[in-house]
Amino acid sequence: MGYTVTVVAPVNIAVIKYWGKRDEELILPLNDSVSATLDTSVMCAKTSVSAAPEFTEDVIWLNGKKESFSNKRLQNCLREVKERAAAEGSVDKNFLSWKVHVCSENNFPTAAGLASSAAGYACLVTALAKLYKVKTDVSSIARLGSGSACRSVYGGFVRWHAGSDPSGVDSIATQIASSTHWPEMRALILVVGDSKKKMSSTKGMKITTETSELLKHRIKHCVPERTTEITKAILARDFPKFAEITMKDSNQFHAVCLDSYPPFVYLTEVSHTIIELIHSYNEICRETKVAYTFDAGPNACLYMLESEVPKIFKIIKTIFPSSNPTKFISGLPINDADVSTDILGKLAVRTQEHDLIKYVIYTKVGEGPTDVLDGSHLLNELGEPINE
Ligand code: DP6
Secondary structure (H helix, E strand, C coil), X not given: CCEEEEEEECCEEEEECCCCEEECCCCEECCCEEEEEECCCCCCEEEEEEEECCXXXXXXXXXXXXXXXXXXXXXXXXXXXXXXXXXXXXXXXXXXXXXXXXXXXXXXXXXXXXXXXXXXXXXHHHHHHHHCCCCCCCHHHHCCCCHHHHHHHCCCEEEECCCCCCCCCCCCEEEEECCCCCCCEEEEEEEECCCCCCCCHHHHXXXXXXHCHHHHHHHHHHHHHXXXXXXXXXXXXXXXXXXXXXXXXXXXHHHHHHXXXXXXXXXXXXXXXXXXXXXXXXXXXXXXXXXXXXXXXXXXXXXXXXXXXXXXXXXXXXXXXXXXXXXXXXXXXXXXXXXXXXXXXXCCCCCCCCCCEEEEEEEEECCCCEECCCCCCCECCCCCECCC
């Protein structure tokens, strides 16, 4: 007779970017980073873990496919949660020796490149911690799966402290403010089509760390000040300040990719058109109303306050028309607004060809990982995936 627990965990989108490691194995970053955690009701990873004396090996099913547990990052997470549980004395030693079955899925396309590893590892580690009754902070364990995953362990606005200890004990995430602190904060994720073969974050940041002079400047002079300033802006709910720092930091992250040798580029022409559009909109408003940020891919995450959403969505739909308008938006409901043709006429960007933006996800800041208590596990009593 085994035990099963199920957890859902959020994605997070950084406003101060993590880029560059000081330790590849322990996934220790060169700089602090800051992110907002996004609502699990719109985008989430869901993970069930089971432990039973009958299981003969550790097994994982990822998005319906059986995968090897020999992946070093997975093994590091499992080993560390067990070690923590042993140190805390939270469960019986015998229970810790049982093998585990893990089944995990995302409710959004992994191919869209939307921080799926962050949600996935935060979910796995939180589920294992629950199974083994670990009570202390597990962000430093989620970090071993994927650096950015440590920020998905908390809701609201989160800071990952780079730390300085070579062991990584002080490289943890803490909450800056809860999800209710700035209830008007919203995110529109613009999924941009991309056929290019992508440079993985892990590989890209290695090249940058080894070759970019600009990265040194960024870490020493830009990130510390921006981190302090954006924390203040979040606490004061100062949107223009928050937005300006967010955009500058995204731009600098992409600049260090270009400063790497050989250089690599994540932004496409469509990404640049989105950047131009947002600056143009802010200029017309004479106030910074919307911020863009881009991770290691061409998709934009636009942060704005709720009152701007109908206008911005209308503008996006007009400038980037879709040949399937009913499927263009998902997530929270949007009330369509009448945008004065005045604004549309003044924008520096003209209507583009169809389907350059594949679809849009509308979401908000949300809470950290939560237990699924309704019994909707992804594994049955035998520890096999339940096919939906
Ligand atoms: C651009 O966390 O995916 O999204 O630690 O090597 O797994 P690894 O990298 P990962 O990198 C995320 C980079 C980023 C910026 C960010 O989320 O801060």
